[in-house]
Amino acid sequence: MKKDLLIAYIALGVICVIWGTTYLALRVGVLHFPPFLFVILRQFIASTVLGSIMLTVGKAAWPSRENIFRQAIAGFFMITLGNGLVAWAEVLIPSGVAAIICSLMPVAVILINVAANREEKPTIPIALGVLIGLVGIVMIFGEHVQDFSKREYQAGIFLIFIAVISWAGGSVWLKKKNTEGNLFLNAALQMFFGGLWLVPCSLMFDNFKNLSWSGEAVISLAYLVVFGSIIAYGCYSYALRKLPMTILSLYAYVNPVVAVILGWLVLDEKLNVTIAVAIGITVAGIYVVNRGYYLSKIWKAQFTR
Numbered sequence: 001m002k003k004d005l006l007i008a009y010i011a012l013g014v015i016c017v018i019w020g021t022t023y024l025a026l027r028v029g030v031l032h033f034p035p036f037l038f039v040i041l042r043q044f045i046a047s048t049v050l051g052s053i054m055l056t057v058g059k060a061a062w063p064s065r066e067n068i069f070r071q072a073i074a075g076f077f078m079i080t081l082g083n084g085l086v087a088w089a090e091v092l093i094p095s096g097v098a099a100i101i102c103s104l105m106p107v108a109v110i111l112i113n114v115a116a117n118r119e120e121k122p123t124i125p126i127a128l129g130v131l132i133g134l135v136g137i138v139m140i141f142g143e144h145v146q147d148f149s150k151r152e153y154q155a156g157i158f159l160i161f162i163a164v165i166s167w168a169g170g171s172v173w174l175k176k177k178n179t180e181g182n183l184f185l186n187a188a189l190q191m192f193f194g195g196l197w198l199v200p201c202s203l204m205f206d207n208f209k210n211l212s213w214s215g216e217a218v219i220s221l222a223y224l225v226v227f228g229s230i231i232a233y234g235c236y237s238y239a240l241r242k243l244p245m246t247i248l249s250l251y252a253y254v255n256p257v258v259a260v261i262l263g264w265l266v267l268d269e270k271l272n273v274t275i276a277v278a279i280g281i282t283v284a285g286i287y288v289v290n291r292g293y294y295l296s297k298i299w300k301a302q303f304t305r
Helices: 002-030 035-056 065-089 095-102 105-116 124-142 145-149 151-177 183-197 199-205 215-242 251-266 273-303
Strands: none
Touching: 002 035, 002 065, 002 095, 002 215, 002 251, 035 065, 035 183, 035 199, 035 215, 065 095, 065 151, 065 183, 065 199, 095 124, 095 151, 095 251, 105 124, 105 151, 105 251, 124 251, 124 273, 151 215, 183 199, 183 215, 251 273
16 A cells, blocks of 8 residues: 555656646647647547557456446546647647646645545645645746736636636546546546547637648657656556545646746746745645645544544
8 A cells, every 4th residue: 555655656746747848848739730639639649559558568458338438528527628728728828827827726626625525625734735835826927917918818818727627627526436447548548538529629729721740749749648648647547546636636736837947948938036936835835735634644543543
């Protein structure tokens, strides 16, 4: 059990770093490619590779009809709405801003858990840590206030809010329902169906005149397939089964730190002293949440003796 927990935390660390870089890769990709089609290709390729490996080398059993249906639902909320809308939004707003808004995911998880999952109600330290982390995110967010008077920024923000709620709700639901089958094969099915549900969106909204098989587009697609989907989404599926959602959702606080720094280095996006201080506050919030969860486990063990 301790080994599984250690692996789960390592998986969480992988998610924190890799998904922080995917905002930049996605931003580069959608500048050369229609956003929905880009996500469709990413998910179809990743699901085919991961699913094939699990069914052959991993010798995973073919899932039941009920399990396939569950993965199709999860794929719609987490991939179609979660990834798809973020890709669309990144046509309109910088990658760092997208990551900052997505960092609201832990707050969405707590609100959903309070309403629907009484087993993981947050303690006062956990709630305090989330609020501290949120203060850091708001400070970063405040450095971009002048840009939000633009309509395209407003549209991008709205799309990502929907994506955040969909990803958080899908994750909480999946943690309850995704208890059978090979979790990596399940992840492949989620990616496949998530891409499949995006096909009508691509036909309706994508501008195929913007399609350019440039070197940057191909590299960003390859990176997102291998690292963003196969490795990181596989890690997320594992950690989702092993860790409480309150802890797992903390990756959304680390991602914008990585994304903002990369956006500054590669795309010349904004980074100053205020943002650096805000990053420190965000990390402090993450520590408080982890400490709060550790203390809650101790208190629970003492009171149940």
